[in-house]
Amino acid sequence: MSAAFAPFAALAETLLPHAVEGDDGAHDIAHLLRVFHNAQKIASEEGGDAEVLAAAVLLHDCVSLPKNHPDRAHSSRLAADKAAGLLTTLGWDAAKVEAVAHAILTHSFSANLQPQTLEAKxxxxxxRLDSLGAIGIARTFYTAARMGSKLYHLGDPQGHARDLDDRAYAIDHFALKLLKLADGFQTASGRRLAADRHQRLSDFRDLFFDEL
Incomplete structure (x- = not known):
């Protein structure tokens, strides 16, 4: 599997054993590979330190608490700390360790922190691209099933007269998070890639309610 992360196959071979926890199929090695490909596409236009970015991608979910865990918002900080310790043990330069840790710390939507470096952006x-489009839809309903959520609120599916709750109803996650993501992209390349995937999310949500 490490070969799939070329030209950073050797780095991947070292870091992948530490990269994921548990059996969450929305945050597994396949997710890391999709994020890696997204990052490569963006970096090909935006630039940045490729090695720092690759390490940050490989370790960004090395601690990933479940969506319904009370400490979910702290996942990225815990992952950043774990990544920093690992890279320091491997002899990485302190400045690069800090760059990787910052990127991991600020990547998370729930952490609500602003990335300051190009690699972090x-x-x-x-x-976030992996939370949009068809993959994002699949991950949403997969995660909802793991949490025991229903597809939608029977009496008020669109939330006209109730508070939205994406822990209870999968479709609520679209309005609460997914359809907001495209407005927060950090790079021009990312925004361009997000636009099509955002439209796919919006179209799916409209079709979902139309069928109801």
């Missing part, structure tokens, strides 16, 4: 965009 690219990681955030690359990760």
């Amino acid at each position: 690219i990681l955030q965009d690359a990760d």
